[in-house]
Amino acid sequence: MARLRKFAGYRRLERPYTRTSKYKSKSYIKANPKHTIVRFDMGNQIKKFPVTMELVTKSALQIRHNAIESARQTCNKLLEGKVGINDYALKVMAYPHQILRENPLAAGAGADRFSTGMAHNYGKPISAAARLKKGQAVFRLEISKEKMVTGRAALKRAQFKLPCDCLIEVTMNKL
Numbered sequence: 001m002a003r004l005r006k007f008a009g010y011r012r013l014e015r016p017y018t019r020t021s022k023y024k025s026k027s028y029i030k031a032n033p034k035h036t037i038v039r040f041d042m043g044n045q046i047k048k049f050p051v052t053m054e055l056v057t058k059s060a061l062q063i064r065h066n067a068i069e070s071a072r073q074t075c076n077k078l079l080e081g082k083v084g085i086n087d088y089a090l091k092v093m094a095y096p097h098q099i100l101r102e103n104p105l106a107a108g109a110g111a112d113r114f115s116t117g118m119a120h121n122y123g124k125p126i127s128a129a130a131r132l133k134k135g136q137a138v139f140r141l142e143i144s145k146e147k148m149v150t151g152r153a154a155l156k157r158a159q160f161k162l163p164c165d166c167l168i169e170v171t172m173n174k175l
């Protein structure tokens with residue numbers, strides 16, 4: 001399996017990687033790569049909780065789907081182990097709609113015979129990413145007041161897996 005390219009080239013919010021053409025068959029992306037996010041809702045989604053915590057971005061950027069899944073797994077594992085599956089509700093708020101594409105340039109001897117160079121530089125779909133604005137929530141956690149410390153620790157762990165600086169915003173709900 002090929003290695004993933006560093007995400008530094010895709011992190012900034014610029015014009016989306018789309019291709020428009022006067023020919024209909026060339027004006028859209030033909031492949032949609034699968035994202036690895038397994039579940040978007042975890043824990044007890046029916047019960048109402050008094051505290052809502054959100055992991056909010058400090059800047060506008062793109063986050064690749066595998067980074068969101070990695071953060072979700074670490075956060076959910078800590079919550080399931082220390083809080084219990086019925087005492088929290090975790091929701092992934094970011095969905096990876098943006099398709100990332102790459103134009104692989106061949107290097108080495110004889111590369112000029114099978115490389116297209118920049119003639120067809122719109123590339124092949126390789127991954128998907130979520131576009132987030134400044135102040136947009138990545139995760140939402142609902143939990144009881146007694147378990148707030150564990151919830152904050154879980155969101156802090158998730159923050160380390162994301163390629164951005166984040167804040168944890170706490171809101172008290174009226175029940």
